[in-house]
Amino acid sequence: MKPIKLAAAAAALALALPATAALADYPNMTLRMAHPLPETWPAASWDGWWAEEVTRRSGGAIQIEVFWAGQIGGLTEIMSLVSAGAVDLGVFAQAVHAEELPLASVSAGLLNRVSADPRTAHELAGQMYATDPIRDELAGHNLHILKWTVPSTYTLQCNRAINSTADLQGLRVRAVGGAYVPIWMESFGIVPTRIQAPEIREGLTRGSLDCNFGPIEWATFSGFASAAPYWSDINTGSFTTFQLYVNNQLWEGLPENVRELMTEVAREAMERDQDALPDLAGAAIEDYEAAGGQLVALQDMDALAEASPDMIAIWAERMEAAGQGDAVAALVPLMREAEASFTD
Numbered sequence: 001m002k003p004i005k006l007a008a009a010a011a012a013l014a015l016a017l018p019a020t021a022a023l024a025d026y027p028n029m030t031l032r033m034a035h036p037l038p039e040t041w042p043a044a045s046w047d048g049w050w051a052e053e054v055t056r057r058s059g060g061a062i063q064i065e066v067f068w069a070g071q072i073g074g075l076t077e078i079m080s081l082v083s084a085g086a087v088d089l090g091v092f093a094q095a096v097h098a099e100e101l102p103l104a105s106v107s108a109g110l111l112n113r114v115s116a117d118p119r120t121a122h123e124l125a126g127q128m129y130a131t132d133p134i135r136d137e138l139a140g141h142n143l144h145i146l147k148w149t150v151p152s153t154y155t156l157q158c159n160r161a162i163n164s165t166a167d168l169q170g171l172r173v174r175a176v177g178g179a180y181v182p183i184w185m186e187s188f189g190i191v192p193t194r195i196q197a198p199e200i201r202e203g204l205t206r207g208s209l210d211c212n213f214g215p216i217e218w219a220t221f222s223g224f225a226s227a228a229p230y231w232s233d234i235n236t237g238s239f240t241t242f243q244l245y246v247n248n249q250l251w252e253g254l255p256e257n258v259r260e261l262m263t264e265v266a267r268e269a270m271e272r273d274q275d276a277l278p279d280l281a282g283a284a285i286e287d288y289e290a291a292g293g294q295l296v297a298l299q300d301m302d303a304l305a306e307a308s309p310d311m312i313a314i315w316a317e318r319m320e321a322a323g324q325g326d327a328v329a330a331l332v333p334l335m336r337e338a339e340a341s342f343t344d
Contacts, residue, residue: 024257024261025257026058026059026255027255027258028062029061029062029063031062031063032065032067032088032089033051033065033067033088033244034071034073034089035047035070035078035091036074036093037068037070037091037197039068040221041221042151042217042221043149043151044149046269046272047242047244047269050146050265050266051066053265053269054262054265057265058258062261064089072087073087075092075096075198076092078090078092079100079141082245083142083143088250089244090244090245091242092242092245093176093177093242094110095109095177095178095239096176096196100141101137101138103319104129104134104137104138104145105177106178106180107315107334108125108129108134108148108240109124109125109148109239109240109241110180110239111180111335112180112181113184113235113237113342114311114335114338115239115338116153116235116237116342116344117153117238118150118152118238119274120238121150121238121240122240122270122274124335125148125240127334128331128334129145131331131334133327138248139248142249143245143246143247143248144245144248145243145244145245146244146245146266147243147267147269148241148244148270149240149243149270149273150238150277151215151238151239151241152238153236154235154236155215155232156213156231157211157219157228157232157293158210158228158230158232159210159227161232162296163298164300164303165188165303165307168189170191171191171210172193172208172210173185173190173193173209173210174194174203174213175193176239180311180314183309184308184309187307187308188304193208195209205224211228211232212228216284216288217280219231219293220283220287220291225287226292228293229291229292231288231295232296232298233296234304235342244266246262312332312335312339
């Protein structure tokens with residue numbers, strides 16, 4: 001596969017090359033990056049933008065070959081490929097590795113009703129990834145995180161209207177990896193159903209799912225508005241979804257200016273992603289409604305909020321029982337601060 005080319009949209013967004021970066025002496029290198037999703041998937045384009053910008057700002061010295069749509073590793077395989085150095089970089093969902101990454105996967109974005117909006121979730125993730133417990137956990141798997149993706153808030157798109165919390169009883173709802181989202185769902189009688197993101201449409205069409213649990217932009221991208229035409233406004237929280245990791249041994253061996261460049265571009269990519277998100281979500285809502293979808297407002301939102309279990313406390317108790325008490329002490333205050341977004 002040839003190194004990826006600059007897309008016209010990315011070129012239009014690119015900032016002028018800083019004079020200091022233009023003069024930097026970057027070594028020639030080619031890095032391989034595995035991605036489980038198609039390049040056209042919502043927000044995945046910012047992973048491609050990051051790779052393209054690193055190439056552009058290094059004057060072409062750093063070439064990054066992106067292998068999209070699971071060409072060299074599926075969603076559950078990329079973590080081990082990056083960890084072992086079989087690929088240099090990889091994007092995967094930490095949620096599907098909750099057992100291996102009990103701190104990073106959960107505290108940095110896998111608990112319901114902790115972050116009420118994408119910006120809060122994005123900032124919480126950044127704070128978490130900067131703590132010693134999570135840095136140590138990732139380093140133990142030979143991983144270094146470069147960027148993360150936070151889509152719009154996770155709601156429900158269903159094949160029937162959800163007017164009250166009682167209507168949630170018995171619904172088969174797509175659940176992400178790990179034990180904690182299912183705990184929240186089961187407290188309302190929901191039947192958590194494990195289906196990966198690329199399989200959602202098929203599940204809704206064939207009837208193995210009643211609802212998708214995810215951001216609205218996924219509904220219109222995947223085209224399942226006809227199978228799930230009722231969009232519930234239940235805000236289950238905002239989550240970090242896919243993360244870009246680099247092999248940590250490789251990372252530590254890279255020249256400082258290369259690490260600085262990759263980190264700088266990653267930060268910019270995330271900011272651009274967050275800035276673009278409201279328009280992306282707004283356009284998705286218009287497309288959803290144009291396809292026959294309709295918004296259904298929950299009539300007893302206060303009851304749902306009151307009945308929602310304290311997921312931070314549940315997670316903290318489990319981590320303490322597993323001997324992670326010191327880590328919990330460092331992470332829970334940050335999560336509680338983010339949780340205030342639901343009442344502010």
